[in-house]
Amino acid sequence: MKKALIINGHQYYPFAEGKANKALVEKASEILKSENFEIKYTITEKEYVVEEEIEKLLWADVVLIQTPLNWMGIPWSFKKYLDKVLTTGMMGTLSEGDGRRPEAPKENYGLGGLLSSKYLFSFTANAPKEAFNNPEEKFFNGISEDDLLLPMHLNMKWFGLKPLKTFFAYDVMKNADIPNDLIRFENHIKEELIEKV
Template sequence: MSNILIINGHQYYPFSEGKLNATLVDEAVSLLTQKGHETRVVTMQDEINVEQELENHQWADIVIFQSPINWMGVTWSFKKYMDEVYTAGMGGALCNGDGRTADEPKKHYGRGGTLSGTKYMMSVTFNAPEEAFNDPSEFFNGKSVDDLLFPMHMNFKFFDMRALPTFACFDVMKNANVDNDLERFKAHLNDHI
């Protein structure tokens, strides 16, 4: 069975208390532990111990990143977590520099990752409806969820991690369908983990 690190990137706001993201994390823990996987959970409300977080990433076979998308990206507290933990991991815990060498300073950028074999899954929540994506006449100009998450995917590729299919909940503030989202999430986890 696998070691699975789940990072809840929710940032509390009075209008967004984080109940859906917390519920998705709880569902993942419950389902995955029932299947025999070991899980660890970190939230942005926890005091972040950088060394422990580096060890968590090295321990994990799979990392699930659960986050709302605010202003087209992850929350500021999740970004702060990445800035602190991932920068500290540049010395070998997550990667050996950026992959370039003195002999070839213009080649192999982003190829220094040390988490080969580790998989990751993005699970995100949107205020935007699903119909806003993949349609050239809508807001995202025909772009997909993964197009919007491209910088996140590149972060994890930098560590030589491999992507599992992304999961998304849509329209969560105005037309939420939590029961359906939870069923889809459980099916997604069963299909990919």
């Protein structure tokens, strides 16, 4: 049986209650259960035990991270979770430090990861799809979604996780289309996660 850890990185605000992120987590759970995945969950704004989170990361074949795009990154409670869990796991459990060795101190920085699982980012964003990959748009200046998320991808790479294609639900605050997002997400999960894990 394949094993999935689903992390919900949403942070509650009165204007952003987390309904879209919750719906995407529920959709992922439904699909993965139908494919006989065993699933564990983490909600980063709630209480958790750091050592148990490390065990979940060691256990999982795939980590599905569902989170809002928040100030061009992730919410503070999710960042706190990463700081606590990944830093604790950095020295021998999830990675062998920063990957460098005394005999070659200038080589292999960031390549000490001990995990061999995969990860899939799923983001909800206020930005419309048209804001990305378009040099005519003055804010992002043509960068892609994954360009914006480079620090998060590097965090995963540090621990040895391999990427699956990122999913975005766009314009969720001003022009939300959650029913269509759920259809796209279901197809994405089946094509990316079910077929590749």
